[in-house]
Amino acid sequence: MNQDNRYVICMKWGSKYPAEYVNRLYNMVKRHLTLDFQMVCLTDDTTGINPDIKCYPIPELNLPANLPERGWKKLTTFKPELYDLKGTALFLDIDIVIVDNIDCFFTYNAKHEDSVVIIRDWKKPWRMVGNSSVYRFKIGQNTYPKLLTYFEQNFEKIRQEVRHEQAFLSNYLREHHHLEYWDSSWCVSFKYHCLQKIPLAYFIPPKKPSGAKIIVFHGEINPPDAITGGGGKWYRHVLPSEWIKAAWQ
Template sequence: MPGGDRVILCMKWGTKYGPEYVNRLYAMVRRHLRGDFRFVCLTDRSEGVRAEVECLPIPPLALPPGIPDRGWYKLTTFEADLHGLRGTALFLDLDVVIVDDMTPFFEVPGEFLIIHDWKRPWRITGNSSVYRYTLGAHADVLAKFRREFETIRKEFRNEQAYLSDAIHQKGQLQYWDDRWCASFKYHCIPRWPSNYWRAPFIPDGARILIFHGVMNPPDAQEGRSNGNWRRPLPAPWIADHWHE
């Protein structure tokens, strides 16, 4: 892994997630990452974010007017010069829950690491809830999207599918240890029908829990399925990790 500063990146736009998500994410990183780091939130709203977090603007995608861009914002983390940041960046979604030492995410060798898709593991597509790269190293991925956005948006379902393919084409795509990033939906909720009497649990070897779909950490903590057919029991242990 290249040397230099360790930068934790997250991104918050709009009002879906309040500042408490950023603040709790910072607190979890502080508890679980050994040594120094910078914590940067790319955002359009910095109100309520704790002082230890550097709030910087989300770079514009610079697409033509009228082109939907919200689902592709993460690609701006690959600006050639992202607010002058240097070193190695670990991007984390706001709604993850860190449950164990995350220092190894900066220690495993590789140019670009991402979660391997759980649902369709035969595909190269990664889940971009957690990815690591050298700042400024993949500006070509963003530049290509800006040039060929119409074709890319037709060919790829979302940002993580395009990102995975683009890095794969360069021969630099690698995946985290399968145990490290666990899906709450797939790995923490017991299989049917035992989900009706067994509470969700932290899988062996998990370091970060990923909340994708309709349940976020506060929903899982209280046992709100929000329509998910798995209908988990409450997971009160989330409060032991997801707090400031």
């Protein structure tokens, strides 16, 4: 495998999101990425997924059974050998919406070879925690050889210290490798940056921030809610977004 390969990787497990989300993500990437790439989905169910997307099983993690879901599975993207994949990978959550060209996520020149480039958390940026909805890393090159081993061997301690995989990942990378952040205008939160404040939210639909390339949906609102309106808490009233409807297909 060529180390210059580019991959766009997503992950789907369980029944929360249907295959439609994966297929729409692939369509958006094709429209907004001019560079050659291979789309990869790590999943427990390939039913309905576009055959142009290369699917692999989600690697197993050596963790206690019946854990509450915190996205720990995402950490398996850092396996030193992940099937036959080798090159540069951009991980995207399947519920994001791409609204502009994303070549920059591959052409961004990181300061260090082992840097992971990630979204800087919007709510509490001083914590320096990354939001793992969009992150770029070296795949299948043994760049982060001990990350998963450390996580599995110290899981009970880690789960007492952090709530989810992105906090562990951010802390580990800052200590053992390098963590960099995307330009703050590239990846924006739908609920923090697009929704109007109450009471304006009842009269003015969500806006697309200038310079935004990827809209991240986290919490209770998903792309279908943004399209039809609704889905938010009372203090995050959601009117229909025609621009999300145009992009999410």
